Ligand code: FES
């Protein structure tokens with residue numbers, strides 16, 4: 001009996017230690033200062049809306065916050081009604097569809113009480129008690145205060161109700177067992193609200209609230225641990241998310257943002273482009289178009305102040321510097337991949353130029369981007385496959401999707417050519433790699 | 444939205460959203476139908492025009508990005524030195540079959556010769572690979588480009 005009891009105790013302790021090790025620190029633990037409850041913090045106003053909206057209606061404030069939390073991109077299927085859900089997330093173990101968050105009573109969230117909505121956003125618990133999958137970033141939204149969450153609800157409830165039922169998820173066993181998420185949540189969802197750090201400036205605290213609770217940067221830019229939750233030991237070190245490389249945004253000088261000027265960061269976040277660093281595309285392009293570009297300038301500056309404070313993490317998979325402009329003649333520079341060069345000449349050169357500096361628009365310049373300097377070529381292949389569309393102050397700019405026009409072989413060849421010509425080290429993609437990337441992309 | 448562009452040395456003003464592709468403006472608004480629509484996704488080259496002397500695909504080029512830049516189309520390329528040479532060589536080598544791709548071919552060839560007066564085969568490949576000809580006039584295109592470069596046309 002004694003032995004059995006000690007085995008049980010040892011097992012519990014072992015599981016506890018294991019969980020503690022896997023879980024690691026919280027997203028803001030690196031800051032290290034004294035935390036106080038939001039209500040007890042008087043130096044600034046980390047939560048809520050920027051000053052110019054202070055007096056605005058609840059719905060308008062909710063609209064700002066919903067955009068800051070970027071709800072729409074995931075809850076809208078391209079070509080369908082905003083917030084009506086149905087966007088597919090292709091995961092290794094099946095497909096997950098986002099839900100309708102318009103106020104439709106049958107297929108949307110029309111029956112949600114305030115408490116139901118808080119439970120969903122901060123705790124990952126659905127109105128009927130079922131658990132949400134963490135594709136919904138409630139482990140980030142949990143840091144939002146109740147007032148802000150309910151403002152978002154008021155905004156969503158002000159929208160027209162759309163009747164649209166998302167397709168059923170196609171997850172395989174054991175991932176289709178929603179109840180199991182109770183344990184996941186218990187371990188990985190801190191279920192706690194943002195607590196300002198008194199050792200930091202009010203601007204930093206606002207930036208921390210925006211970046212962690214609303215914009216949920218870490219959901220793409222922080223690598224995941226064994227439990228598929230964020231591993232904040234490597235906070236913002238970069239990760240592959242939905243088939244795209246979300247690059248290092250820690251303060252590392254070589255491979256993170258350490259060498260970006262404030263103007264570069266402000267420009268990248270607010271218009272999705274910074275001279276010499278390229279343009280946001282793919283999921284980050286969407287985040288800029290629908291979320292960051294709508295931020296008040298002082299909120300962008302707060303995020304920049306916050307990003308600067310995140311400890312450096314180096315990305316060993318990236319080169320220490322990005323490559324300079326390539327020669328302007330197709331004859332100079334690399335010629336290794338004849339097939340890739342042929343594809344580049346026919347499909348790419350007229351917009352991107354042989355030097356990598358676009359004759360058409362600075363948005364299309366390849367020189368200096370991490371995408372072409374990443375020896376894995378993930379984003380190069382991805383953008384060739386799916387194209388991109390960006391909405392800028394000068395109107396929309398797009399690159400066509402070449403996924404149906406070229407074979408996996410040709411896409412691998414052109415990605416290898418592009419990374420060799422415009423980056424520091426050419427990639428070695430194969431047709432199989434491209435086929436796998438196609439699988440991972442959301443629609 | 445009122446927009447002004449400089450096309451073939453003339454200022455043209457019209458109403459169009461900044462994200463409308465230049466090709467739409469040329470053909471549908473300004474009635475300049477010499478530039479052709481083939482694929483609409485930068486895959487065939489039929490819509491090639493010059494922006495500041497470089498060959499670009501007008502079907503994917505939003506007009507918001509080309510304000511204040513010199514746009515040249517097939518209607519006017521004959522008055523540039525390289526364009527004139529190319530058109531002459533084209534006639535002499537009788538390049539054209541159905542003709543659909545040819546305004547794009549001529550625009551690409553003219554931009555090539557302006558930048559590289561004596562192109563070799565690799566230069567021609569690099570500049571012309573994006574211009575597709577379903578009639579298969581590639582051999583004569585290459586011949587005509589070399590003829591234009593040599594200045595030996597009658
Ligand atoms: S129509 Fe522009 S490249 Fe085909």
Ligand code: FES
Pocket residue numbers: 539540541542543544545575576577578579580
């Ligand atoms: S001449 Fe007919 S398509 Fe080129």
